[in-house]
Amino acid sequence: MSFILAIDQGTTSTRAILFDGDMQVAHTAQQEFPQYFPQAGWVEHDPEEIWSSTLEVCRRVISEQGISASDITAIGITNQRETTVVWDRETGQPIHKAIVWQDRRTSAICEELRTAGHGDLVHKTTGLLLDPYFSGTKVKWILDTVPGARSRAAEGKLMFGTVDSFLIWRLTGGAAHVTDATNAARTLMYDIREGGWSAEICEVLDVPMQMLPEVKDCAADFGIAAAEHFGAEIPILGVAGDQQAATIGQACFQPGMMKSTYGTGCFALLNTGATPVESRNRMLTTIAYQLDGQPTYALEGSIFIAGAAVQWLRDGLGIIGSAQETGGLAASADPGQDVILVPAFTGLGAPYWEPDCRGGMFGLTRNSGPAEFARAALQSVAYQTRDLWEAMRADWQEAAEDSVTLRVDGGMSASDWTMQSLSDILGAPVDRPVMQETTALGAAWLAGMKAGIYPDQSGFAATWARDRQFTPAMEADQREAAYGRWKRAVQAVIGV
């Protein structure tokens, strides 16, 4: 039997998922690892803990399934994006902890670059914004801060990589310094139109280009995991950033197809085809996937708080015992009350990009209680998605047509109440697939397709199966009135 091993290296845990020859999940293993918060707004991971958790879950999934590494045809890797590792070329040792995508320490660097007039260059070249979210200013910070790093980098002794790149370097015993186009597209240093590193931006950031990995298609020969790790050599044949892997796993291969993943945060990607669409509404332009040298582009909207609002109900307010209770509670809310939660707990992401504003609740009465709070928390996810939806439709005429359907995944998509509310607020159908592991499946398909054991792109797309479709059940005037209240509430928190 042939298996594909998908490694999903996420922000809070590392997972290994074995897929069988029919692309079905055979077994999974998961391990959480520590988060480090050395200062307010700083978030770090220890690259050694990322590495050891990766080895651990892979070895566990292989032994628990009762197979050997030689039964695994290929590895596919998907990963938290933007998180930055710099390591020594000789020793393979990181010179600093990994700076995580959520980390805000480089906001002053971003401000300086903006003031110096580099915003346009960055936006036009990379499709991104000058925000600490992305890798480029994190690399600059490490080189500026770690003693001796700048001169070692200039001598070619240091390497930069996102997590995929670091893992491949370790898995291949230092034989491959590579990444894929989707991860490169999140670094702030990659020219998404030309398909190469931008010398101009690297100069602005003072990042020597010899530190950067070679960029490959998502399905390619990334190197061979050495036999010492799992007992036999295994080729690494697929790589994609986690949100792009979910886009692939959801088979959003046609322009106009959109997926939204509801985990702690929410990331929506709209396939815009072979031409990058420049956003005028503060969406990101990014690479959805690259196959056979041909990039397919996407507009992306990132929301920082989705399921985290449910966690707040549970851990912060203590009004629910588990996430699963939220739907029933929301359904029991008083229809006469319009309580709105703007969950700007860590500022607002797309399309507002307001890092310093904080959350607010509106419309409270003496009768507002747990049910109204639960409904407001779940609806905030729908309203935030509508914000992205509006911005994307304004950016790209084709998406303004009513044919766009949203495919959803992530832990929170299990909530029927939330998905119905999403459809109501969007005024559009919402499709939930049978397959829950869309991110891992995306990485597995890339590797299995490259290895020749999984179907080609259209064959794979044909395997996508719907669990349930949610269709709008709200009158249009009611929808627009509710959305208007949300917009005013957002303006209020930005103004406070």
Ligand SMILES: Nc1ncnc2c1ncn2[C@@H]1O[C@H](COP(=O)(O)OP(=O)(O)O)[C@@H](O)[C@H]1O
């Ligand atoms: N039935 C549910 N109703 C509402 N929220 C849920 C439900 N199930 C899970 N969630 C939320 O989904 C999130 C977990 O989703 P997951 O995809 O595992 O996230 P991540 O990968 O970011 O850790 C949690 O924030 C949880 O509160």
Ligand SMILES: O=P(O)(O)OC[C@H](O)CO
């Ligand atoms: O690890 P996740 O699932 O929180 O995803 C993180 C994103 O890739 C950040 O851009």
